Amino acid sequence: MTYLKSFMALSLILFQIFLPPFANSSVYNPQVAEMLSEANPHRWMGWVRALSGANPIQTADGLEKIMTRSSLVMFEPDAKPSAFDYLIEELLRLGFVEGQDFQIHNYGFPYGDRYPQRNWKNIILSFQGDDPKRKNEHVLFVAHMDSTSDNEYLIAPGADDNASGTAGLLEAASILQHYRFGRTIDLIWFSGEEKSRIGSSSFVEDYADWLPNIVGVVNMDMFAFDGDGDRCFEVHAGTLPGSQEIGNLIGSVIEAYDLGLTYDFLDDENAYPFSDHDPFWKKGVPGVLIMENSFYHPDETCGKSDRNYNYHRTSDTISYINNDTGFSILQAGIAVVAHLAQPLPQKLTGTIDISIPGKAIQLD
Ligand SMILES: [Zn+2]
Numbered sequence: 001m002t003y004l005k006s007f008m009a010l011s012l013i014l015f016q017i018f019l020p021p022f023a024n025s026s027v028y029n030p031q032v033a034e035m036l037s038e039a040n041p042h043r044w045m046g047w048v049r050a051l052s053g054a055n056p057i058q059t060a061d062g063l064e065k066i067m068t069r070s071s072l073v074m075f076e077p078d079a080k081p082s083a084f085d086y087l088i089e090e091l092l093r094l095g096f097v098e099g100q101d102f103q104i105h106n107y108g109f110p111y112g113d114r115y116p117q118r119n120w121k122n123i124i125l126s127f128q129g130d131d132p133k134r135k136n137e138h139v140l141f142v143a144h145m146d147s148t149s150d151n152e153y154l155i156a157p158g159a160d161d162n163a164s165g166t167a168g169l170l171e172a173a174s175i176l177q178h179y180r181f182g183r184t185i186d187l188i189w190f191s192g193e194e195k196s197r198i199g200s201s202s203f204v205e206d207y208a209d210w211l212p213n214i215v216g217v218v219n220m221d222m223f224a225f226d227g228d229g230d231r232c233f234e235v236h237a238g239t240l241p242g243s244q245e246i247g248n249l250i251g252s253v254i255e256a257y258d259l260g261l262t263y264d265f266l267d268d269e270n271a272y273p274f275s276d277h278d279p280f281w282k283k284g285v286p287g288v289l290i291m292e293n294s295f296y297h298p299d300e301t302c303g304k305s306d307r308n309y310n311y312h313r314t315s316d317t318i319s320y321i322n323n324d325t326g327f328s329i330l331q332a333g334i335a336v337v338a339h340l341a342q343p344l345p346q347k348l349t350g351t352i353d354i355s356i357p358g359k360a361i362q363l364d
Contacts, residue, residue, distance in 0.1 A: 027249070028256040031179060031343040032335050036257055038175050039334060041327040046357040047167030048224070050086065051145075052159035054318040057086055069145060069163075070152040071120055071191045071199075075109075087123060087145060087166070087189060090357065094174055101125060107192075107202035122199050123189040125173055130344055131182030138184050138210060139340040140217040140287070141333070142200070142276055143169050144193030148312055152194075155314045159321055160292070162193070165220035168330045175334065182342035183215065190276050193221075194312075200276035204283050211280075216246045216340050217287030219277040220333050224326025225292045225308035231325050232262045232302035234291045236271040242286025243267070246336065250288070253335035259328045264293065264300035290333050 049055040056063035059081045068074070069083040076082075088098075096102050102125040109118045123145075129135030143165030147158025157163070169187045176185060192199035204211065223233060237247035244267045254261050266272065272295070277287040293306040310316040 027252040027339060029339065029343055031345065031347075032253075032338045033257060034347075035175050035179060035338055036331045036335060038178075039171060039327070039331055041323055043174070043357065044167050044171040044327060044330060045321075045323050047090070047170050048159060048163045048321060049318055050357055051083060051163040051166055052157040052316075052318055054157070054159070057081055067154060068149075068152055068156040069147040069158055069166075070156050071146045071195055073153055074146070074191070075118060075120055083145060084121060084191070087170075090170055091123070091125065091173070094170075094177070096125060096173070096177075105203060105206065107199065107206065120191050120199060122191060122203055125187040127176055127181065127185040129182050129184040129341070130180045131342070134182040134342065135184055136213050138186055138214045139337055140186050140188060140214055140280075141169060141172060141220075141337045142188040142190060142217060143220045144191070144199065144276055145189040146191045146194050146199075147316075148194035149314045149316070150312070151314055157314065157317045159318045160225050160308050160316050161222040161311060162220070164222060164224035164321065164326055164330075168220050168333065171330065172334050172337070176338070178348050179338070180344040180346055180348060181338070182344060183340070185337060185341045193276055197274075197276055197279060201279045204279045204285075211283050211285055214280070214285050216242065217277055217280045217285060218246065218333055218337050218340075219275055219287060219289045220330070221275045221289060221291055222294070222308070222311075223290055223292050223329045224321045224323070226306065226322035226325035227308070227320075228306045229322070229325070230262075230293075230302065230306070231260060231328065232264070232293050232306075233325075233329050234264045234266065234272075234289075234293055234295065234297075234302070236277075236289040236291065237265065237267040238271040238273075238281055239268060240281060240284065240286045243281070243288055246286060246288045246340065249336050249339055250290070250332055253339065254332055257331070257335055259332055261325075261328055261332060262301045264295075264297045264302045266297065270297070290329060292329075
């Protein structure tokens with residue numbers, strides 16, 4: 001062996017030893033890697049803080065805190081500040097236009113006989129696909145915006161459940177708007193989840209013509225608590241074959257983008273149904289729930305349950321959020337949605353500078 005050959009052989013060995021983990025993964029996509037690098041944990045946490053009342057928001061009347069996102073409160077005309085109004089304002093601030101980029105889905109107030117004039121609302125923000133053959137196929141990225149507690153008319157911060165997901169979709173929106181995809185991506189903020197999932201149930205009825213074209217639903221619900229710090233979460237895929245494929249993709253993106261997470265994978269009848277993916281499952285539409293380690297699953301990865309003991313209590317506040325683990329799980333969700341939507345190489349121009357929410361607000 002010549003000196004040159006041995007040098008080359010040594011280089012090859014060193015290259016293989018120090019090869020970054022993603023290079024071995026078949027799903028790695030440079031566009032998606034760039035998206036994940038643009039995700040901003042401070043911006044995400046800024047929205048979590050605003051939505052859970054940890055930080056005030058700017059309103060017409062000055063600085064005020066969102067005390068509850070209960071569906072019983074946030075659509076009431078005189079309940080201010082309204083979390084729903086805040087979400088709409090943030091979408092406008094990000095440059096989205098109502099009627100063009102996003103639409104409001106009104107559905108019947110469940111106590112309609114008592115308050116026939118009121119509706120509850122979902123928000124649907126769409127990024128049209130650019131592949132003529134694929135643009136009629138939809139990838140849904142969803143989270144419930146509402147919260148609850150044993151005192152939900154007055155205090156229901158729901159920082160984990162589910163300001164984490166509500167803010168997560170805002171974070172996704174601010175990134176995805178700069179990229180092009182073959183398929184159409186729809187981000188949906190559901191209300192009424194804490195009232196028997198009436199928002200998502202109404203959606204699958206009122207948008208029934210979408211259902212055959214939905215290739216997958218990724219539901220982010222309560223994923224930012226990690227009391228034992230083991231970075232292990234739960235993926236509930238259920239028994240539809242398409243859901244299991246999406247679940248498998250989660251494992252691939254964790255490896256491909258080196259997210260340092262592990263998870264329990266529930267691809268049988270033990271999968272948790274009580275969130276907004278279930279109305280889709282019932283219609284045969286594939287989807288997964290991404291959630292923190294709330295349950296003990298024998299023979300799975302996370303071990304004992306690491307449940308947020310503030311669940312549905314007035315103490316579900318920012319203090320119990322693990323922003324490192326939560327942010328990585330959000331990145332996994334964004335990556336899965338991006339892959340399902342088939343990213344196209346060319347990035348869009350005309351980027352908008354998106355400041356961190358509440359950064360200009362001075363706290364005393
Ligand atoms: Zn929830």
